[in-house]
Amino acid sequence: MTCDLMSTTLHGYYDGELDAVRAAEFEHHLEQCSECRILLAETRALGSRLRQNDLYQRSSDELRQRLQKQLGLAKPEVQPQFQFQRPTRKGSLRWLLVPAFALATVAIIAVIARFPVQQRVVASATASELIDAHVRSLQPGHLTDVLSTDQHTVKPWFDGKLDFIPPVSDFTAQGFPLVGGRLDVLNGHDVAALVYGRRKHTINLFVWPARQGEASVYGWGSREGYNWGMWQAGDMNFCLVSDAAQADLRELQQLIHP
Amino acid sequence: MLQPQDRNRFEQLVVPHLDGAVNLARWLLRNRDDAEDVAQESMLRAYRFFDQFRGGDARAWLLQIVRNSCYTWLQKNRPLELMTEFDEDLHVKPSANPETLAAQADERQHLKRALESLPPRFREVLVLRELEECSYKEIAEITGIPMGTVMSTLSRARERLQRTLTAAAIREVS
Numbered sequence: 373m374t375c376d377l378m379s380t381t382l383h384g385y386y387d388g389e390l391d392a393v394r395a396a397e398f399e400h401h402l403e404q405c406s407e408c409r410i411l412l413a414e415t416r417a418l419g420s421r422l423r424q425n426d427l428y429q430r431s432s433d434e435l436r437q438r439l440q441k442q443l444g445l446a447k448p449e450v451q452p453q454f455q456f457q458r459p460t461r462k463g464s465l466r467w468l469l470v471p472a473f474a475l476a477t478v479a480i481i482a483v484i485a486r487f488p489v490q491q492r493v494v495a496s497a498t499a500s501e502l503i504d505a506h507v508r509s510l511q512p513g514h515l516t517d518v519l520s521t522d523q524h525t526v527k528p529w530f531d532g533k534l535d536f537i538p539p540v541s542d543f544t545a546q547g548f549p550l551v552g553g554r555l556d557v558l559n560g561h562d563v564a565a566l567v568y569g570r571r572k573h574t575i576n577l578f579v580w581p582a583r584q585g586e587a588s589v590y591g592w593g594s595r596e597g598y599n600w601g602m603w604q605a606g607d608m609n610f611c612l613v614s615d616a617a618q619a620d621l622r623e624l625q626q627l628i629h630p
Numbered sequence: 631m632l633q634p635q636d637r638n639r640f641e642q643l644v645v646p647h648l649d650g651a652v653n654l655a656r657w658l659l660r661n662r663d664d665a666e667d668v669a670q671e672s673m674l675r676a677y678r679f680f681d682q683f684r685g686g687d688a689r690a691w692l693l694q695i696v697r698n699s700c701y702t703w704l705q706k707n708r709p710l711e712l713m714t715e716f717d718e719d720l721h722v723k724p725s726a727n728p729e730t731l732a733a734q735a736d737e738r739q740h741l742k743r744a745l746e747s748l749p750p751r752f753r754e755v756l757v758l759r760e761l762e763e764c765s766y767k768e769i770a771e772i773t774g775i776p777m778g779t780v781m782s783t784l785s786r787a788r789e790r791l792q793r794t795l796t797a798a799a800i801r802e803v804s
Contacts, residue, residue, distance in 0.1 A: 383785040387759065389766045418792055422760040425738040427745070429656040430649040435666045439648070439673055444637075500763065 378408050386415050388595045395597075416507070416596065423500060503598045505556055506576050506613040509565065515574065516552030516567055526553045530564055538564035538579035538608070543627050548575070568624065573616035575624065582609045592618060605629050632680060640680050643688035648673065650689060650762055651696045657757040658700040660746050668703050672696040690768040697754065697772055704750070711750065744794040752787035759784055 378401055384390045385398045402408055509515050518529040527540040533555055542550040551567040556578065563580040582604050592601040599618040602611040603625065610628065612621045632640065651672055655665035672695045676683075683691055704712050745753060754773055758764040769784075770777040 380782050380785045383788065384766075384781045387766065387781075387784070389781065414792065415788060418788060418795075419760055421737070421741060422745075422756070425741050427738065427741060428649075428761045429653045429662070429665070431652040431669065432666060435652065435670055436648065439645075439670060442670075442674060443640075443645075443677055 375405060375407055378405065379411060382408055382412055382415065386412060386419070386596055388597060419596070420504060420507070424504070499593055499595050499600060501559060502578070502600050502602075502611060502613045503596060505558060505565075505578070506598060509554070509556070509567070509576055510574060515554070517554035519552040521550050521552075523550060526550065526566070529553060530555075534562055534564055536564075536581050536608070538566065539628075540566060541628070543568065543624070546623075546627055547571075548624050548627065570614070570616045570620050570624070573614055573620070575612060575614040575616055575621065577624075577628070578609075578611040578613070580609050582607050592622070594618065601625060603629070632677070636680060640677060644673075644676055644680070644683075644692050647689045647692050651692055653761060654693055654696050654754070654757060655700055657745065657753055657761075658697070658750055659703065664703065664707075668699050669696060672699045675699070687768060687771065690764070690771040693758070693762070693764075693768075693772045701750075740795065740798060744791055744798060747794055748787065748790055752783070752790055755780070755784050756787050756791060 378398065381390065381394065381398050385395055390398065402412065518526055520526050520529075521542060521544065523540045523542045527537065530537055530540075530553065538553075540550070540553070544550070548568045548570055551569050551574070553564065553566050556563050556565040558578060558580065561580060563578045566577040566579065568575040568577060590603050592599070594600070598613060598615050599621055600611065600613045601618070601621050602609065604610070610625075612624060614621060648669065651669040652665055655668045655672070656662060659665050659668065672692070676692050676695050679695075701712070745756065748756070751773075755769055755775070758769050758772060764772065766780040767777065769775065769780050775783055
């Protein structure tokens with residue numbers, strides 16, 4: 373394949389729109405073609421610049437209210453974008469005052485219709501944020517604050533730096549050596565990041581406490597050539613991000629939570 | 631007039647994408663007030679024709695209406711803008727007041743200008759992909775670009791944006 377062809381395919385690869393065969397073909401090409409490697413890095417950087425500079429233009433409150441009136445709709449709700457919010461006591465008391473039928477309607481709507489819509493919005497916001505965090509960590513000197521393959525060194529390192537302690541295990545024997553750990557921030561919240569290796573790939577495992585009322589997306593996905601998976605165990609959220617194969621991430625998940 | 635259950639469905643499926651509607655309109659029309667007007671008109675149109683929505687991707691369905699309304703609006707109010715071909719840039723007049731000059735140093739301003747200088751058909755795929763995070767299938771549905779051409783259009787649009795940004799950076803240095 374010539375590079376001219378590849379320069380288009382590269383965008384499909386970056387956007388996660390190639391089928392598995394073409395993606396593998398492209399990855400094979402990428403190993404030999406420095407031109408494409410540079411172009412991919414540039415494309416990735418351009419995407420981050422566009423997403424990180426607050427270019428998205430949201431509706432004004434006036435327009436929202438105008439439409440609400442014109443369409444005779446109920447009060448619009450703000451869409452959660454991967455925000456952590458604790459329901460306040462006052463809020464929950466107010467719920468009790470809502471007539472039962474309204475509550476039932478809201479519940480039914482929430483379950484049947486609204487949830488998939490919200491989840492999709494949250495999922496996309498989350499995925500790009502996770503990937504940005506992963507990419508950031510790969511910058512020189514950013515990957516680890518504590519560099520150690522010893523879980524008994526990494527775990528105590530978090531003590532006092534966070535208000536929770538992440539579970540830390542080394543899986544060298546299973547092909548996922550622990551590389552180290554660091555503090556990171558996701559959506560304005562401190563999270564523990566553990567770094568594992570997988571052949572030539574780096575895997576970030578983000579761990580943070582699950583909070584009540586938090587909009588969470590659990591599941592697996594891929595974007596821009598990165599794979600991610602998120603799940604909850606106990607009262608903690610776990611998230612893996614890497615350019616390693618999704619099967620590898622699922623294997624690591626099985627090791628962390630058999 | 632929609633039945634109450636349809637009105638509920640509209641509220642659950644379509645209304646949440648109001649931000650997306652405003653965003654697309656804002657980048658196509660390059661003006662906040664016009665964008666809100668067109669987004670409002672599109673939302674009302676979507677409501678009127680909601681019985682024609684056959685299920686599926688409600689966001690793509692709404693954004694398709696927004697996109698068409700934007701092009702109709704441009705045709706009526708700024709027909710010249712639609713005549714720019716893929717191979718020429720819009721010449722956005724650089725304003726020389728001190729405030730703008732200061733703001734040009736700002737990364738966001740840089741990107742905004744570069745994006746706005748692209749022909750609308752490049753601008754829309756970039757906005758839909760990078761800001762709205764649409765899939766190729768959704769982009770094809772919204773813009774009417776054949777599914778097989780979305781990738782190459784995006785490739786050309788990104789290349790053009792990259793070039794515009796580089797040129798602007800060089801201008802600034804010299």
